[in-house]
Amino acid sequence: PLPRIRLPAWVMHLAVRHLGTSREEELAHLRLLAEGADLELEGLAGDFLRLRLGRGLLRWERHTEFSTYTLVQGLPETPLEGDPALWLAVDPLWLRGIPGRTILALELILVPGPVEEGLEVARRWLGPGPMVASLIGREQYGLVATDFRARASGLERIIAVLRPGTTETRAGRVAMRLLEMETYRMMASLGFPVARELLGFLQQAERRLAEITAEIRDRNRADAHLLDELEALAAEVEHLLAEHTSRFGASRAYQALVQERLAELREAPIPGVQTLGEFLNRRFRPAMTTVDSVANRLLALSERIAEATALLRTRVDIALEGQNQAILARIQKGQEMQYRLQRTVEGLSVAAISYYVLGLLGYGFKALKEAGLPLAPEVATGLALPLVVLGVWGFMRRIHRQLFHP
Structure with a gap:
């Protein structure tokens, strides 16, 4: 929820990167603040916590990469460049002990006044030197100015001069937009x-x-x-x-x-x-x-x-x-050559086997002639030649088929 801010007000805003800091560690640090004084703890829900202090209000909100600590209190009468312990609603040591790495520390000063005199008011708060400023709102109900320069306290300062009669809700809305704009700018710059x-x-x-x-x-x-x-x-x-x-x-x-x-x-x-x-x-x-x-x-x-x-x-x-x-082509060529060689070897084998078979038959024919049969061994061997060759060739083909084409 947006805070309701009564003018004049001083807002301190810290944005702290987690860098491994857990939610429990941040809550433990917040409990230290609550235990140090009689403080009322309210609004604890998820990643949002509001602590009502004696002189102001502390808002804590945890985001994905960072957490924000926003302290809202009345504008102190003492000079802001003095000792913060004189007007801060929390212990400065507690602020310095916030876990994580601080990437933004700024103070927002909201004062009522005529918008036409806003530049003069801003100059008194910002001092000499260049500054940027804009009128805000469709009705131009306020003026915002800053020099984007850190003070001796380490805080960047923004001044908002709002027309008298500005509601607390509108003042809170302006404050949150300015604080979030600067926070997101620093996070984007990472x-x-x-x-x-x-x-x-x-x-x-x-x-x-x-x-x-x-x-x-x-x-x-x-x-x-x-x-x-x-x-x-x-x-x-x-x-x-x-x-x-x-x-x-x-x-x-x-x-x-x-x-x-x-x-x-x-x-x-x-x-x-x-x-x-x-x-x-x-x-x-x-x-x-x-x-x-x-x-x-x-x-x-x-x-x-x-x-x-x-x-x-x-x-x-x-x-x-x-x-x-x-x-593959070389392998195929080698296979073809091997096949041709194999066929050649098979042919030679047929001739050799046929030669030996015919030799055996010749011995048999001679034995039959000696036994008295009217048989010419040479003629019988010559007549058996084609039959033997065909028989051996057929036998070799049968073996080839059984081995390579079962």
Whole structure:
């Protein structure tokens, strides 16, 4: 729920990345605050907690990557540059002990006053130096100004001058939009250092891919070696994609939320002063453009490597298929030669066996002649020659069929 803020008010907002900090650890730290004084614990539901303090209200909200701690209290009469312990509703030591890594610490000062005098009021709070400011609301019921500069306290300061009579609900809505806009801006900016760090790798990887594709075209090196290099490059790129895609996607989502909160403020320009939207376009959008560019280049590089790998693998497969065909052709030719040799051997075997069979028959015919039969051995052997050859040939064919065609 949106807080109801009575003017004038001072709001301190901390955004803390989890980085492994669990919800239970954060709740344990909040209980330390509750145990240190007679505090009322209310609104505990899921990832939202509200602690009503003696001089203000502390809101804790846990998100996917970060948690926010928002302290709302009346505007102190003492100078804000003085000792925070004099006017803070919580112990500064407790604030410094919040688990996680703080990525945003700001104070929002909401004061009632004529919008026409808003710039003068903002200047008194912000001091000399450049600042950005915008009128807000369709009816231009307020003015928001900041210099995006951290004070000695470590807090960035935003001033909101709201027309007298502004309701507590509207003041709370303005505060939440400003706080969320800055929180989401800082979360979106987390992708920029990662993107900037990857620029050097991208340039080297893109250049290496161009060299490999040129070698694929010119056939300067063995395809197997080029394929190994492509696979190594692909593994490195896929590792970076897996490691950083979620960060880049989160930056895009947070950027959209920043633009959404800015649009909800319905800002209008003040002559001679840069608006919040103009500042974001000049400083924030280029960083997000870099994030988008690196994310797109990394994805495109992965796709190009995959295409080059597929092309080279196809060529390797075709070459292997050609080699296999040549091997099969040689094997087939060898089988044909072996078959011919086998047929030749079979023919010689028929002749040799027939020769020995005829020799045996010749001995038999001679024995019959000696026994008194009117038989000429040479004539009988000559007449038996075709029968023996045909018989041996048929016998060999039968054996061949039994061995090779059972």
